[in-house]
Structures are given as structure tokens and as C-alpha cells.
Amino acid sequence: MSEVQTSKQLLDHYAGQVYADAAAAKAAGTPVGWSTAIAPQEFFETMGLPLVYPENHSAVISARKRALGFLERAEAYGYHADICGYMRVNFGYLLEGAKGDADVPPAPVPDFVVCCNNYCTMIVKWYENLAKELGIPVFMIDMPYNPEGVVDEPRVRYIRAQFDRLVGQLEDLTGRPFDRDRFREVMEVSRENVRLWKRAFEIVSHVPSPANGFDFYNYLTLMVFMRGRPETTEVLRLWIREMEGKIARGEGPFRDAQERFRVMFDGIACWPQLAHTAKVFRSHGINITGSNYPDGWAVQYETGDLEGMARAYASVANNMSLERQVAKRVEIIRQGRCDGAVYHMNRSCKVMDFLTYEAQRRVFEETGAPYITFDGDQADPRVFVAAQFDTRVQALVEMMEARKGDGR
């Protein structure tokens, strides 16, 4: 790549390349997989098996305002409109013949699927259905929920044993031995990328923040798709350098506005209305300087430590107790120096919604940061009501102003 490129341009290049690479691999006879978003990709990267991520695919389709047709296709097939919008877009895409176009990335039909339920329970059903409908194997990596916020030893042993089993399954699939040296390299790259990802969080917390609104959600694509690849290291390093440059020059997140307020955005972005939500935030000088969502990919372990890796993947915040989820949000609000919080009551995502009310009360009690909740969806454009969002954001602004006026 040319040196004059920005991290955003590089990001777009690599993100676009993923689908082309997967299609090329498939054409060359390499099995291609579809995977849940926070699966231990290290094993597949080591084996050179390309993975495509349906959730990201559905998010892109939704952000490009193409979800509705796919949603309706899946609903006509019998999927209830109450179920996850990403899943419905994904099945709609398959039912429409899995064809890409200018807006819809051309995800090839998979030869196998990888399901890790460390942040979602419903996803087990999604992947079961993919495996059955396509007649392909599913590699199920089960990470039991941790109701008391601790990944206990029996859980670690269980997950570790599944890793060992997975290695054998991948050797059978490819007819090649699992290369332990290559595995260490992939773990090392993944570890570095997670370190950089965490470092980016720290830099974003600078006042004013060098990152703009939903930036994190954009760069997240790399953490989903290429957490084990040097390309991600390259982009994240460049992004961090760019942000450091902005801090040195005293630049904030917006070209045309000051950063007046900093908020934590809780949950997945409202992709179908991304432009509207971003515009309303910017019009009030609101910047997002923390989110529980991108933090999910900060899977930290030591290279070579499979038990540590099991524990890290099982410790994704959604897989944790209420107390741990509250503590994580308090930490994000403090680190991001947030003045308030915006909770997305995302109709698709029951795993996030079902603790939101109690979590937000407790987070408020600890931080005093005012909060609002709005109704939306990560994929289905029919849920969000602009007037509700706008009014609630206005209310949040008033609460944050009042609190700042108190001299806090």
C-alpha cells in the first residue's frame, strides 16, 4: 500500500479485500467458513482457513440501507420478526442466492461454520440452522455463561478440551497437521493487536478526544475479521499515530464543532440510522468516547497459554454476571471521561437488553453520569423512531449541562 494512505483508507481496503480473498480461496478449493464474531479465530488463521463473519456482513448491509429486502425474505420463510435482525438479514441473503452487489459484500456460501456462544445464546440456533440448511459441519465452541462472574476451573478445562478437539477436527477437514509454531505466531499477532486496541481506547479518552463518534465501530471490523493478522497491526498503529498527531496539534474529533459532551454508547450501533444518530450527536457537540461493545474484542492472554486463552474468550462481558457488566461500564465511563451514557435498547439483541435497566441504574449510582435509553435495532430499520431519539438526546444534553453547571 502507498504511504500516503490514511488508516481509514487502509481499513476500507482490507475490509473489502476479505470477501474477495474468501471467494478466491473457495474457487481454489480451500474450505471457507462463516464464524460468530468473537470466536477463537487463532485456530483457523493457523490452518489458513478463511473466515467470513455474517454479523459484520449483516451490519454492512444494514448500514447501506439494504437490510429490509433481506429481512422480509427471511420473515416470509418463517423467521419471526422478533428474532435477531443480523440473523434474518443473513438468511435473507442466503435465500436470495448469496449474491453480492455494489452495497452487499459478496460473502461466499460457507463450507463449514464456527459457533462460539461467548456473547450470545441465540447464535447457537442460528448456526445450527446454517449447518442444517447448507448440509455442512458446525464447529461448536461452547463457553458456558458465568452467572457469578467467575470462569471457574471446570469451565476452563471444558473449553481447553474443546480447543484440543477442534485442532483434530481441523486436521481432519484439511488433511494437514496443525502447525504449533505458526499457532504461536498467530497468538502473538493477536496479542499485539489486542494490546493496540486497548491502547487506542486510552488515546480516545484524551480531552478533547482525537476520535470521532462511531470511529471505534469502524475499526472494529478489523478486530472481528483479522484479529490474528499483521494487516490489523499496521492499521491500528497508523490510527494510533494519527490520533497522537491530532492530540499534538490540539485537534478534537470534529472539524466543524467543539466536543462539548462525551458519552458512553452502550450496545451495537443503530446501523440503519447511523447517519442520523451521528448527525444528532454532532449537532450537540456529543462525542462517543467509550463503549462496552468494541471492548468485547479485547481478548487478552499470554502467547502459548491455552488455559489463559480459554479464560479470556469466556470472559467477554456479555458472558458475565450483572456485577461484572456494571463494573465494566463504570470503568469505560471513567476511562472515557464520559459526561453521560446512551443505552441502545436494541430490539435484536436480547442478551444486551435484558440487563440494561438494572445495569444502568447501578452504573448511574456509581458514576452519577446521566443516561438515556432509546429504541432501535442493529439491522431492522422499522424499529427506530427519530423523534424519540432526538428528544431523548436533547434531554441528555440538558442533564449533562445541569451536572456540569453544578461544577462536577
Next chain:
Amino acid sequence: MTERMRIEAILRELFEVAARPGVSVAKRAKRGKPLVGVLPYYAPEEIVHATGMLPVGVWGGTADISKANHYFPPFACPLVKSALELAIRGVYDGLAAMMVPCLCESLTFFGQNFRAARPDIPFVPVVHPQNRRSPEGVAYLRAEYQKVQARLEAIAGRKIAPGDLDSAIGIFNDHRRALRAFLEEAPRHPSLVLPGVRHAVVKSSYFMDRAEHAALVGELTRHLKGIPEGESGRGKKVVVTGIMAEPEGLMGLFEDVGLDVVADDLAQESRAFRTDVPDGGDPLERLARRWSLVEGCSLAFDPGKERNRILLELVRRSGARGLVVLMMQFCDPEEMDYPLYRKDFDAAGIPVLHLETEPRMSLEQARTRLQSFAEMI
């Protein structure tokens, strides 16, 4: 007392328990047994029994929801939402503990919200593995059950003596067999064991001691076998599938429109006792192995979708003319299975009625749909 009178007496007793679980449970609490609330599905109730406590089913109800709205959004599963409402209102006060399996998101976060809302009632979570057939899955679940055992022993204030758990397993397996035998016999007596009665016989088991229930159901089945088969051909035979045959009055509609339930695939009914705890070895491991034997349930990882085959076979074997899907509102696991088995039923030319259920549903609308279905099949 004639056989028919005894049958009617037992049915009345069980019907009463199912209709007023609170009364039945209170009576048992007075006998000095601590009660443990048990949320659905596949909880190791044998461990509760072995500690000398009585497991009591918690499957929600028809309560008006107000307090639970502070925890769950409007689109949450009505079962857990009403269970939380009842918990906050104090209906479960006096329970020694609440055992909560985490087999779906609704249950998982019911557990967390329950613990937040009622920290005074001990919370006993159970997290089943989904790679449940592998040795590591069984080993993990055994360890999880061991933790449950230690919790329950601390709550009961007594250790499970050697042999107690094996004997509890025996009692529960006998109970499962008794219910299966009853459901085999029931279709031969369609005018006695009406759909609502059938449902009540099974439902009552959640609010009684299992040995006591097994004895009553066993006696009922014996008497049923002793009388001539009821007249057939009046009702049209159907199979029902879903989570449960609620709210109250729903099964009465089947009777009204002339539908006989000849078999079920409900989580609260047949799925709960289709699978016995296997023989041999350490009792906790036997309990864990039961989960690995479960087949065709929306809550258990089923990559081959055995449920499609099991449901089709159930309909064919029972001579049913169609399938009624009692789709509990906002139930992801059930909603995800539906399009796939529906496709197989359509291909086989077997009629399917999809009926969305929730505690405050309009029974009149349901009646119209069931009526048209009964006319169609």
C-alpha cells in the same frame, strides 16, 4: 368405588393441584419440607429431592406485569417476566432457594435480575454445556452439578448421604415412566382424558412430591387400562409442540372445537420426561449424562435438527392429522426451529397451525383459528 369413579377422583385431585398450585405447595410446606423453586428446563431436581427439599416448578403465570418492567423490556419472554413479577410481589417468599438453568437468554438474565430484585432468596444457577455429548461436556456438567449439590446442602443444612441421590434418581425415573405410560394410555379414552385434563395431569407434577404424583398417575393409568376404550372418531387427532399449553383455558378450546391431543412435544410436558437418567456409575455423572441423551429439544444443541424427524414421527405414529405449534411469544429457541420443521411438514403434506401464545392472549381469536384448523384437517 368403581374404576370410573376412582379415575374421576384422581383426575379431580390433579386438576385441582394444577389449577391452584399455590394451595398444593402451601400444604406441602406445612408438612415441614423446605421448597426450592425450579425454573425450566432440565434442572437436576433429583439433587433437590436428595437434600430433603421439595422442587417446585416456576413457569410464570398470568399476572399483570408492572414491577418486572423495571428489569425487562416489553419484548421479553412472558414466562420469565411473569416469574420475576411474582417474585417481586412476594409470591415466592419462603422459598429456600431458586434454581435457574441458563438454557436461553431469557432464563440467563432472569437469573441475574432475580438475584438483583430478591437478594434475600438464595440463587442457584445451573449452566448446561452445549457440547453435551463429548466426555468433556459431561465432565463439566458433573462439576457444575457438584457445585449445585454443595449449594443445596448448605441451604438445607444437611449433607446428601450415600445412596440418597441414587434413590432420588430412581424416584424421578419411575415418575417419568409413569407419565409416559399415562400418555400412552390417554388417547384411548378421549372423552375422559380431554386435552385440558391431559395437560393438568402433567402440570400437577410440578407442585407435588414426585413419588406421590407417580403413585397417583400410576393408579390412574391402571384404572384406565381396566375400562373399555372410549368412543373414538369424535375429535380430530393433533399433536402439540412448543414450550407449554398455557394460559389456562387454552386447552379447553381444543375440546370446544373438537381437537384431541394424542401426543405432545412440549417442553413442560413430554420433553421433560422423555429422557431417563441412565444407569450405572456415579450419580452426579448419571445426571450429567441424561443431558447428553436429550434429543429434539430447542434448548439443546441439535446440529442435525433431529427435532424435525422426531416431530414428524410423533405425528405419524400417533395417527394425528396435524400439528399445532403453541409458539410462546418472544421465544427465540422455539422461533428458530419453526421454519425448518415447518418445511418438512409442508413437504410431507401434514397441516400445521402456528398459534402465538402469551399469558394475556385473546382466547377468542385462538378459538377461531383452532376452529378453522379443525375444519380443515
